[in-house]
Amino acid sequence: MGRLFGTDGVRGVANADLTAELALGLSVAAAHVLAEAGSFAGHRPTAVVGRDPRASGEFLEAAVVAGLASAGVDVLRVGVLPTPAVAYLTGALGADLGVMLSASHNAMPDNGIKFFARGGHKLADELEDRIEQVYEQHRTGEPWERPTGAGVGRVKEYDEGFDKYVAHLVAVLPNRLDGLKIVLDEAHGAASRVSPEAFTRAGAEVVTIGAEPDGLNINDGCGSTHLGLLKAAVVEHGAHLGIAHDGDADRCLAVDASGEEVDGDQILAVLALAMREAGTLRGDTVVATVMSNLGFKLAMEREGVELVQTAVGDRYVLEAMKEKGYALGGEQSGHVIVLDHATTGDGTLTGLMLAARLAATGRSLAELAGVMERLPQVLVNVRDVDKSRVTTSKELSQAVTEAERELGATGRVLLRSSGTEPLVRVMVEAPDLEQAKSVAGRLADVVKSSLG
Numbered sequence: 001m002g003r004l005f006g007t008d009g010v011r012g013v014a015n016a017d018l019t020a021e022l023a024l025g026l027s028v029a030a031a032h033v034l035a036e037a038g039s040f041a042g043h044r045p046t047a048v049v050g051r052d053p054r055a056s057g058e059f060l061e062a063a064v065v066a067g068l069a070s071a072g073v074d075v076l077r078v079g080v081l082p083t084p085a086v087a088y089l090t091g092a093l094g095a096d097l098g099v100m101l102s103a104s105h106n107a108m109p110d111n112g113i114k115f116f117a118r119g120g121h122k123l124a125d126e127l128e129d130r131i132e133q134v135y136e137q138h139r140t141g142e143p144w145e146r147p148t149g150a151g152v153g154r155v156k157e158y159d160e161g162f163d164k165y166v167a168h169l170v171a172v173l174p175n176r177l178d179g180l181k182i183v184l185d186e187a188h189g190a191a192s193r194v195s196p197e198a199f200t201r202a203g204a205e206v207v208t209i210g211a212e213p214d215g216l217n218i219n220d221g222c223g224s225t226h227l228g229l230l231k232a233a234v235v236e237h238g239a240h241l242g243i244a245h246d247g248d249a250d251r252c253l254a255v256d257a258s259g260e261e262v263d264g265d266q267i268l269a270v271l272a273l274a275m276r277e278a279g280t281l282r283g284d285t286v287v288a289t290v291m292s293n294l295g296f297k298l299a300m301e302r303e304g305v306e307l308v309q310t311a312v313g314d315r316y317v318l319e320a321m322k323e324k325g326y327a328l329g330g331e332q333s334g335h336v337i338v339l340d341h342a343t344t345g346d347g348t349l350t351g352l353m354l355a356a357r358l359a360a361t362g363r364s365l366a367e368l369a370g371v372m373e374r375l376p377q378v379l380v381n382v383r384d385v386d387k388s389r390v391t392t393s394k395e396l397s398q399a400v401t402e403a404e405r406e407l408g409a410t411g412r413v414l415l416r417s418s419g420t421e422p423l424v425r426v427m428v429e430a431p432d433l434e435q436a437k438s439v440a441g442r443l444a445d446v447v448k449s450s451l452g
Contacts, residue, residue: 007419014056027067069153187223287329299372387417
């Protein structure tokens with residue numbers, strides 16, 4: 001059996017790769033590893049379970065709840081809420097673990113299972129490995145102690161989770177958003193109720209699009225992976241800015257008043273300077289991944305902000321932040337972590353803090369985001385290849401070396417296998433867009449020929 005966990009939980013096509021049986025089995029294993037379920041525990045463990053609006057989340061949630069309760073874990077079902085809401089509630093309610101059912105920005109047929117440990121933190125690799133080990137032991141027939149009678153878990157609807165999470169978001173803002181008009185694209189996803197409510201309570205005039213989930217339309221032509229509708233709506237409504245979330249709202253991208261995209265790197269740059277000004281950017285340091293635009297690195301150097309870079313994945317950003325006590329980190333894709341207020345990327349919180357900076361300074365988003373200049377960056381996703389051989393192919397290694405020689409110190413190349421999808425990502429940065437496209441295209445051809 002290959003490793004089930006990718007960079008962000010267990011993910012696949014619902015009812016094909018990610019079945020009810022797998023969801024149930026993983027939940028039992030997670031109960032044993034994270035909640036210490038069983039007679040030796042000495043307490044009654046609790047789990048918080050939430051999901052995004054995907055139709056498949058309904059049966060997968062039932063399987064997860066059944067697995068947890070059968071292992072002696074009491075379950076608080078919070079319903080459709082963002083991933084960061086489940087993480088927050090796991091910590092705020094003192095639960096032993098949290099479970100979120102979502103495939104984030106992936107298309108509707110996919111789904112995923114994300115586990116959180118006590119405090120609402122994502123799992124370290126060793127915990128994921130332990131869950132897989134226990135799951136495999138049970139799957140192959142090794143018996144496990146099943147509680148009976150009063151020992152089985154109880155299941156309760158926790159409707160208070162919505163208000164508790166929204167109140168938290170509004171309470172941590174440095175200032176109100178009065179006077180701002182904001183368009184929110186909810187991707188027909190998990191934040192369709194939460195985000196408009198939070199922005200409205202914070203004082204903004206809100207226009208919403210993509211906020212009518214029906215279980216089938218999540219991420220469909222809208223949200224952070226499809227910004228066209230948001231760009232048009234911001235211009236049409238004369239809004240100060242637009243905010244786009246993905247399906248589970250752990251990421252945030254923005255659009256300025258003229259309809260231009262503001263990506264995660266630019267948002268990080270704006271928030272880094274705001275937090276440094278407020279004295280909350282510990283160590284005057286921000287954490288980002290190797291995918292961050294070279295322009296972001298140059299801007300932080302110019303502004304006197306230290307940059308720590310990690311592997312791709314907000315979990316690795318978070319690990320680096322926790323290790324050194326840094327307060328801000330994130331990814332170009334819009335996963336932004338403000339560690340004083342969240343244990344994971346929180347798209348709604350990020351959007352609120354970005355809007356708060358506009359309200360506090362009276363400056364436009366375009367002006368604030370202008371602190372960095374994005375170098376042309378081309379990303380090509382190559383499908384139907386053996387992504388496990390990215391680091392071992394001699395032909396591919398030689399092609400990368402030649403590309404790096406051509407670009408010199410003014411550009412860079414990054415190849416990596418996706419942790420959430422069956423593909424290889426080719427990223428090229430160069431001073432000129434056409435050069436970046438040319439190099440990326442050649443490398444993508446080599447990936448196809450050498451790993452196909």
